[in-house]
Amino acid sequence: MSPTRTGQDRDGIPNGPGAAAILAAGVGCGALGCLAFAGDASPAFGKLLNFYNPVGTLSGVTTVTIVVWLATWFVLGRLWGNKTIALGAVNIVAFALLAIGLLLTFPPFMDLLQGK
């Protein structure tokens, strides 16, 4: 996903900002799944994610997910802001992370991974 060339579309906007948003969304979804799974699989980690007692582990899962997503977007946006990126590779990674996020939030799949 390194910059392949400098270039812009007809409106003068490089694809870097779009690529940063797409990959960050994938990272956010992947982080959501990983945190949900980790919180479910490990009571100690689940307790660590209990930022707000009335909401329990979900409070940490959602807060950390949002922080990871926005931080990734910010960093990638700074790195890729004026560049043209190989978007095909970005998409593959983003879709894989989205799939991980969707799968790891599905309780029967979580249970399968934990051997329950």
Place this chain on the structure above:
Amino acid sequence: MEITTRDLLTVLHGMGFGALFMLAFSGALAELYRISAPGAPSSMSTREQGLLAFYLAAMVILAWLTAFSGAYLIYPWYRAVPPAGLTDLSDYPRRLLLSSGKTSGWHNVGMEWKEHVAWVAPIAMTMVAYVAMKYRRSIAQHRNMRVAVLTFAVAAFLATGVAGTFGAFLNKFAPVRGGAVITLMQGK
């Protein structure tokens, strides 16, 4: 005709924010496809661009309101722990569902899935709105960007569908109840 504050906020979360967000998907998906499909008109008027930006921004706001109200307003009532020895669990939906093997799956699968997967929607829709507003019609020149936007929009739709469907069933089997009573109309 009465309603409790918890009933009202649950309706606001599910119908006011969630259902409206869900309804908006058909228009968003059709418009995103229309502006990005090969052979689409090469330019959008300022009015069309403004309307699309407003529409997507409204969807993003609805998505975040739905997710936050669900997790931080409704969910604490859902998962509240009853006092020891209480036999009537009707005010404690999670414990009520888990008290019977016939209903425990609604929590163990339904709520556990819903409470997490719902967050895919606002993250995905924020990206979709940002990219659509930044690139507007020129998104048609970026095939992979178009694919990503539509894929994440569909993922957001599916995540919302899962959350909304289980929300409706959970509210049927173990509704969140309680709070102050609001009288909407006096009966005859």
